[in-house]
Amino acid sequence: MQIGLISxxxxxxxxxxxxxxxSGLTLILSMMGVLNFAHASIYMxxxxxxxxxxxxxxxxxxxxxxxxxxxxxGAAIEVWGLRRVHHNxxxxxxxxxxxLVFIIGRxxxxxxGMLPMPYRVPTSLDFPLFSIYGENFPxxxxxxxxxxxxxxxxxxxxxxxxxxxxxxxxxxxxxSMVSALGHDVPRVFTLVFAGGSLLAGLAGVIAGNYFTxxxxxxxxxxxxxxxxxxxxxxxxxxxxxxxxxxxxxxxxFSVVADWSxxxxxxxxxxxxxxxxxxxxxxxxxxxxxxxxxPYALLILILxxxxxxxMGTRET
Amino acid sequence: xxxxxxxxxxFLALFGLAIAxxxxxxxDETIKIGxxxxxxxxxxxxxxASLKMFQFILDYINAKGGALGxxxxxxxxxxxxxxxxxxxxxxxxxxxxxxxxxxxxxxxxGSALIDAVNKHNSRNPDNRIxxxxxxxxxxxxxxxxxxxxxxxxxxxxxxRAVARIKSLxxxxxxxxxxxxxxxxxxxxEKDTKRFLAQYRPDIKIVADEFIPxxxxxxxxxYISKIKASGAQSLLTGNYGPDLNxxxxxxxxxxxxxxxxxxxxxxxxxxxxxxxxxxxxxxSVMEDHENIPEEEHNAEAEEFFKKxxxxxxxxxxxxxxxxxxxxxxxxxxKAGSTDAVKVADALEGMEQKDLFGVTNIMRKEDHxxxxxxxxxxxxxxxxxxxxxxxxxxxxxxxxxxxxxxxxTTCKMKRPSS
Numbered sequence: 264m265q266i267g268l269i270s271x272x273x274x275x276x277x278x279x280x281x282x283x284x285x286s287g288l289t290l291i292l293s294m295m296g297v298l299n300f301a302h303a304s305i306y307m308x309x310x311x312x313x314x315x316x317x318x319x320x321x322x323x324x325x326x327x328x329x330x331x332x333x334x335x336x337g338a339a340i341e342v343w344g345l346r347r348v349h350h351n352x353x354x355x356x357x358x359x360x361x362x363l364v365f366i367i368g369r370x371x372x373x374x375x376g377m378l379p380m381p382y383r384v385p386t387s388l389d390f391p392l393f394s395i396y397g398e399n400f401p402x403x404x405x406x407x408x409x410x411x412x413x414x415x416x417x418x419x420x421x422x423x424x425x426x427x428x429x430x431x432x433x434x435x436x437x438x439s440m441v442s443a444l445g446h447d448v449p450r451v452f453t454l455v456f457a458g459g460s461l462l463a464g465l466a467g468v469i470a471g472n473y474f475t476x477x478x479x480x481x482x483x484x485x486x487x488x489x490x491x492x493x494x495x496x497x498x499x500x501x502x503x504x505x506x507x508x509x510x511x512x513x514x515x516f517s518v519v520a521d522w523s524x525x526x527x528x529x530x531x532x533x534x535x536x537x538x539x540x541x542x543x544x545x546x547x548x549x550x551x552x553x554x555x556x557p558y559a560l561l562i563l564i565l566x567x568x569x570x571x572x573m574g575t576r577e578t
Numbered sequence: 579x580x581x582x583x584x585x586x587x588x589f590l591a592l593f594g595l596a597i598a599x600x601x602x603x604x605x606d607e608t609i610k611i612g613x614x615x616x617x618x619x620x621x622x623x624x625x626x627a628s629l630k631m632f633q634f635i636l637d638y639i640n641a642k643g644g645a646l647g648x649x650x651x652x653x654x655x656x657x658x659x660x661x662x663x664x665x666x667x668x669x670x671x672x673x674x675x676x677x678x679x680x681x682x683x684x685x686x687x688g689s690a691l692i693d694a695v696n697k698h699n700s701r702n703p704d705n706r707i708x709x710x711x712x713x714x715x716x717x718x719x720x721x722x723x724x725x726x727x728x729x730x731x732x733x734x735x736x737x738r739a740v741a742r743i744k745s746l747x748x749x750x751x752x753x754x755x756x757x758x759x760x761x762x763x764x765x766x767e768k769d770t771k772r773f774l775a776q777y778r779p780d781i782k783i784v785a786d787e788f789i790p791x792x793x794x795x796x797x798x799x800y801i802s803k804i805k806a807s808g809a810q811s812l813l814t815g816n817y818g819p820d821l822n823x824x825x826x827x828x829x830x831x832x833x834x835x836x837x838x839x840x841x842x843x844x845x846x847x848x849x850x851x852x853x854x855x856x857x858x859x860x861s862v863m864e865d866h867e868n869i870p871e872e873e874h875n876a877e878a879e880e881f882f883k884k885x886x887x888x889x890x891x892x893x894x895x896x897x898x899x900x901x902x903x904x905x906x907x908x909x910x911k912a913g914s915t916d917a918v919k920v921a922d923a924l925e926g927m928e929q930k931d932l933f934g935v936t937n938i939m940r941k942e943d944h945x946x947x948x949x950x951x952x953x954x955x956x957x958x959x960x961x962x963x964x965x966x967x968x969x970x971x972x973x974x975x976x977x978x979x980x981x982x983x984x985t986t987c988k989m990k991r992p993s994s
Contacts (some may be wrong), residue, residue, distance in 0.1 A: 273798040297681035378891065379822060379850040381966070391832055399832035410846050474795060475822050475850045478622065483795060483819065518799040551759060554793040
């Protein structure tokens with residue numbers, strides 16, 4: 264119980280962080296059909312920008328400026344990069360973003376070096392918010408929840424209650440129709456790409472000092488975000504949200520779980536030792552393979568529900 | 579299309595730079611060492627730091643005249659910490675007829691290389707190669723897998739574990755083991771448990787946990803578990819992000835216990851952990867920059883001062899200096915870089931390290947025996963690490979006799 268409550272909070276924080284990254288990616292993917300490999304690289308850039316800016320003028324300005332910079336970079340990538348390769352088809356776009364991953368990764372290493380950056384949580388937020396059963400819940404975690412919650416609300420408001428949100432929603436499913444009605448669809452694309460990059464940048468700013476800011480952080484985050492997007496289903500922010508929280512919880516709780524698959528089947532009278540067929544695999548405690556569980560879930564959902572949790576079309 | 583081509587060219591240029599950046603020069607009168615380590619990917623910082631330390635050591639060794647009047651030179655290959663990539667690199671090393679192959683990071687890579695070197699040497703008796711292990715620590719490499727062609731110039735996990743366990747204060751009565759789930763982590767776990775039983779039977783192991791290598795982003799749930807276990811010390815062989823994130827998460831959650839690590843002195847950890855580690859983070863290491871002062875050794879102090887003047891991370895490769903001193907003597911004695919002759923000369927060789935301690939290259943398993951220093955991360959030191967304001971202070975050191983452990987190696991020597 265004690266661990267359960269804390270894990271619930273941990274899972275929520277991690278899930279919300281995943282959602283910040285995945286929401287931008289899912290919007291870009293479902294609207295433009297581009298699987299943006301470079302999304303996690305933008306997340307990394309956000310963290311590095313925030314570190315650099317915070318050494319000059321402090322964390323709070325960095326919280327605003329760094330995501331805006333990332334948004335601008337996203338817009339630039341869309342206008343001068345993606346749009347030009349667009350007419351060569353999806354493969355070209357895929358390869359383009361794939362190449363960007365290496366270029367951004369290498370550029371970051373050339374500018375900031377390969378060592379982790381001393382990017383720290385601001386002292387004004389560096390205190391325990393409250394403690395449960397003797398374990399502190401750091402204020403910065405609460406702040407991360409606040410930021411990601413606020414971002415969730417703002418995105419929802421923007422998409423559901425504004426005119427541009429309506430157009431974006433329409434362009435998601437019927438881009439040619441929206442274009443025929445006189446809307447500038449390419450501009451909407453740019454906007455969405457910039458917005459997605461901005462969210463990724465923001466995630467980088469608040470995660471960079473909580474985790475570590477280093478040149479491998481994009482590689483670490485990239486795969487899991489794709490899992491969330493595919494799991495949640497294309498074209499559905501709600502699905503993406505559920506998938507993010509689910510993955511956050513799954514990863515957190517699987518760490519705490521001390522049972523193995525062999526324990527699960529033992530009530531049925533089957534006991535497995537390490538020497539039985541598959542015994543070695545089945546007796547590994549779930550906690551030891553916890554972070555791999557999302558990938559197993561991905562395979563399951565691709566097998567049994569290929570359009571994802573709440574997807575509106577086949578992936 | 580024009581722009582696309584431009585993009586492609588700049589793309590290629592970037593990667594070209596990456597390759598051309600390594601110091602590959604074609605001079606004839608040098609002794610070339612094929613150096614395989616990760617220079618890209620998640621542990622690139624480790625490979626990069628290693629390379630800088632080796633360049634510094636080579637400058638030092640070459641200034642003393644090198645071996646047989648020739649200077650040493652590194653030819654670098656990137657293995658991305660993948661055994662498969664390392665084997666491809668090894669193919670290039672043998673294609674270029676280099677007499678030595680050296681690799682520091684990843685015991686799985688080291689294990690693959692031992693097999694490859696064994697095969698190569700039995701198939702090409704005229705063109706044999708020696709393997710220099712400068713940091714792949716799994717004990718198995720000099721026990722079950724030991725090979726005549728493989729020399730490890732840094733203590734094994736086992737030796738490190740002896741220092742780790744012996745240095746634990748008497749007040750510690752319960753430990754939580756957390757390690758990475760691969761060859762090195764499993765090796766650490768096994769040896770930690772063995773020596774705990776041998777030297778400190780009073781210590782209770784409250785948990786024994788493995789995590790997937792470089793997969794965990796959020797360590798908070800692990801911290802909850804550690805907290806609930808009531809352990810006094812977290813004993814971990816993690817390194818890189820797996821270590822930094824673990825300790826950060828622990829300190830943030832107010833987990834006020836000892837963090838007894840095996841590798842917190844490796845590059846990047848000090849920056850990532852920062853003042854959070856003050857007084858509670860410890861590590862076992864081959865050397866740190868405050869030893870010369872602690873030991874009042876002027877010559878060593880000079881060496882480290884020179885290093886600090888041009889680098890902003892810690893020099894932790896003392897056994898690698900010893901390694902090159904030994905290589906120089908062995909090559910001079912052999913009169914060539916012939917693998918069998920150099921190996922024969924290296925066997926049983928004794929060499930004083932920078933701090934004046936006599937290290938031994940044990941003949942039975944080709945393992946260098948050297949002392950370890952256990953140190954705490956603290957503000958009260960002269961030389962800090964990575965400009966963090968904190969540095970290492972020795973709390974405990976082992977002797978070469980402490981580190982002389984029995985080996986199970988049954989070495990197969992070449993018949994000729």
